[in-house]
Amino acid sequence: MTIAEGWVELVQDAIHVPKTARLRLTRNGLTLVPVTQAHVTTARRIANQIEAGLPGWMATGEFSVVPPREGYKPEPDASALPLEQIRPGKSEIDESLLPFVVEVVSPESKHRDYSTKPDHYALRGIPAYLIVDVLAATWTLLTQPENGAYQCTQSGPFGKEIEIPVADRTLTLDSSQFMRI
Structure with a gap:
């Protein structure tokens, strides 16, 4: 960890951020990001569907993927x-434990969710990356990471089922349950 990386973590831990916002480290520095009701509701509905669709598994959120x-x-x-x-x-x-990750798009995060994060997750070897765009009412599923890029892309409008490969199973999400801004 470099001095700058350690400093960022200290600052993030020291700043009080209201529950209606998140503090994110982006290429532009530390950014305070508002959290919309559509974002919170959609993330909760996804978590509920994960737990219903994957018995013996637990939905996770509000965590960091390591190593940096x-x-x-x-x-x-x-x-x-x-x-x-x-x-x-x-x-x-740890990145090696994650079968998939989900990002719910916010107005502030749209560029990163579509352009930067696919590379980060593919380089980490995470088998599937789902982008849920509450702004456009669409979803994009990226799978088969190879050489730092996902090789397969599927997408559709809210209302279609999304099938995510998870270990020896398939998780099916009902995107009609997602909320649009």
């Missing part, structure tokens, strides 16, 4: 782990 790469630890909105891998006292999850 290029000083960056992404914080996806949702994922899932088998119950035996859940560490209640931890707020970080």
